[in-house]
Amino acid sequence: MTSLETAELAVKALDGKKGLDIKLIKIDDVSSIADYFVIATGASNTHVKALADEVEFKLDQNGISVSHIEGYRSDSWILLDYVDVIVHVFSEEAREYYDLERLWQDGKQIDISNIPGLRINPTTGYNPD
Secondary structure, three states: OOHHHHHHHHHHHHHHOOOEEEEEEEOOOOOOOOOEEEEEEEOOHHHHHHHHHHHHHHHHHOOOOOOEEEOOOOOOEEEEEOOOEEEEEEEHHHHHHHOHHHHOOOOEEEOHHHOOOOOOOOOOOOOOO
C-alpha cells in the first residue's frame, strides 16, 4: 500500500467518525519526516480520542500498524505516526493554537473530495450532519 493510500484510509476513518475540517497535506517535497500529514478536529476531548482510536483500528484492519502514538492522555492533540503518514487529531483550541496548516503551508494540500465514499462537503471541509 502506498503512503497516499494509507493517508486516504486515515481520512476515511476520520470522516466515518465525523471528524471536522479534515485536511490532507503532502509534505514529502518540503520535509523528510513523512510523505503526508492528515489533520482533523474533534468536537470534544472524547471525540478526539474516538477519532484517533478509529484511525488506529481501521488502518490495523488493513495491515498497517501504528509506529508510535503521542498525546493520548492529553485529550487535546493525539499524533499517530505511521512513518510515511502522520495523523494529527486536535481539539478545536489546540488546532488553532498549533496551526499546522500555516506551519506546513509549503506542502501541497490534497483535495480530499475526490476520495470515494466520503461524506465531507468539499467547500467547507465539514461533514453534512
